[in-house]
Amino acid sequence: MEKRVIVLMGPAGAGKSSVASYLKKRWGIPQVITHTTRQMRTGEINGRDYYFESPTSFKKNHYLEKVEYSGHQYGSSHEGLLAGWQQNRLISIVLDTKGAATYRQELGQRAWLWYITVSDVTVLEKRLEKRGDQSAAIQKRLHSTEFKRDLVLPKILKNDANVVINDDWEKTKKVVDALVEGFESD
Ligand SMILES: Nc1nc2c(ncn2[C@@H]2O[C@H](COP(=O)(O)OP(=O)(O)O)[C@@H](O)[C@H]2O)c(=O)[nH]1
Numbered sequence: 584m585e586k587r588v589i590v591l592m593g594p595a596g597a598g599k600s601s602v603a604s605y606l607k608k609r610w611g612i613p614q615v616i617t618h619t620t621r622q623m624r625t626g627e628i629n630g631r632d633y634y635f636e637s638p639t640s641f642k643k644n645h646y647l648e649k650v651e652y653s654g655h656q657y658g659s660s661h662e663g664l665l666a667g668w669q670q671n672r673l674i675s676i677v678l679d680t681k682g683a684a685t686y687r688q689e690l691g692q693r694a695w696l697w698y699i700t701v702s703d704v705t706v707l708e709k710r711l712e713k714r715g716d717q718s719a720a721i722q723k724r725l726h727s728t729e730f731k732r733d734l735v736l737p738k739i740l741k742n743d744a745n746v747v748i749n750d751d752w753e754k755t756k757k758v759v760d761a762l763v764e765g766f767e768s769d
Pocket residue numbers: 591592593594595596599600617618621648649650652657658659677678679680681682683733
């Protein structure tokens with residue numbers, strides 16, 4: 584049976600992690616956990632949200648792809664993907680748009696691209712504040728080239744991605760349910 588990884592991408596605060604959690608809770612779709620050198624935020628758990636690494640330990644892993652985002656390293660392992668697929672036909676991963684393009688290149692249609700966004704980008708900063716991110720970290724993030732890049736869906740992914748506008752969480756859940764149901768009934 585066909586296997587797929589739902590690649591959740593989009594600007595910071597759009598709701599990528601919220602969708603990943605919902606996929607797990609409602610549909611039992613596990614998230615492939617990636618590695619990062621950024622600091623753990625309040626409420627985050629090592630091994631659930633990320634594998635938090637030092638610059639030295641980060642270098643020791645083997646990555647399918649890795650990127651720098653707002654001054655920190657992020658990488659996803661081949662092993663994580665394969666372990667997820669061993670137990671499940673459908674898994675998810677949260678990536679930036681550069682990583683998503685690599686996944687599409689490496690995995691073809693097995694990378695199911697979902698671009699999570701909002702119709703009014705000014706809400707993103709408010710969401711990051713509400714999430715409890717430190718204000719210095721928010722400002723650094725909002726001014727990074729990667730954040731600005733991911734505010735729009737890159738041209739090379741435009742025809743391939745499902746766009747999910749996450750303005751209203753109740754509506755988003757319905758859109759997510761419809762996408763998963765479409766796959767399950769395939
Ligand atoms: N390419 C790639 N991007 C990642 C990986 N892990 C996380 N990201 C992306 O890195 C960016 C920053 O993530 P994070 O620090 O959690 O910030 P957030 O977007 O504000 O939640 C987001 O766009 C994530 O999707 C990875 O392993 N590879």
